[in-house]
Amino acid sequence: MDNTPDDKILLVNNKIDELTRVARFLEELGEKWNLPDPLVFNLNLVMEEALANTILYGFSDDRNHTIEIQCSKSKSLISITIKDDGIEYDPTQKKDPDMSLPAGERPIGGLGIFLIKKIMDSVHYKRIDNINNLILTKNI
């Protein structure tokens, strides 16, 4: 058995349309790594939530920025690292929404980061040399 982790990197621009490429990238990864469809769905969701936040709110200028998505798989773990040079933002500090509220009182939005935290087994954030690093892992 080969125990070296398998690595894949995707670079995307800070444009919402890029999420379509991310979905395709994950589908291909799912096939290559033989991942079950529900896991591919969940990983796609997690990446979309993280990237949509960064793309929509993460930059204070109108310039093009490249966001790096690195996925790796070992025998028991999938790890996703998302790096961007946007505004310093630690999503792990965001307060969870109140799930006990009835529909009428539930705020519209604010679910994305909560979904990431619930789906993944670990969520870490590091700011290194002006780069946001969001490190997500899922046990498989």
Place this chain on the structure above:
Amino acid sequence: MNVNVVKSGDYSIISVEGRVDTTNAGEFEKAVMEVVNSGINMIIFNCSGLNYISSSGLRVFLIVQKRMMANKGQLKLCSLQPGITEIFDISGFSSIFSIFPDQDSAEKAG
């Protein structure tokens, strides 16, 4: 993503197919709000063809639910695929929507 609206008895059935994500949630919201704004107040979302949703799509469902509650209307969801059910469960949406296994039971329920 595809959105189709048909009448069935007292209900307007909105069938949604494919993916509802950040790239098209605005389009989804527009299509659905057209139905809501036309004064229809008994709606069933048939989600049998919905195979992906992110928080941007959940947001639209919540907007419709709030509007239907304000209008004293009825909103039901049916035929959610397992992956979608999981996301509804995680986000607490399963308890704020009336969800039925199929369209028939949704139409028959009071």
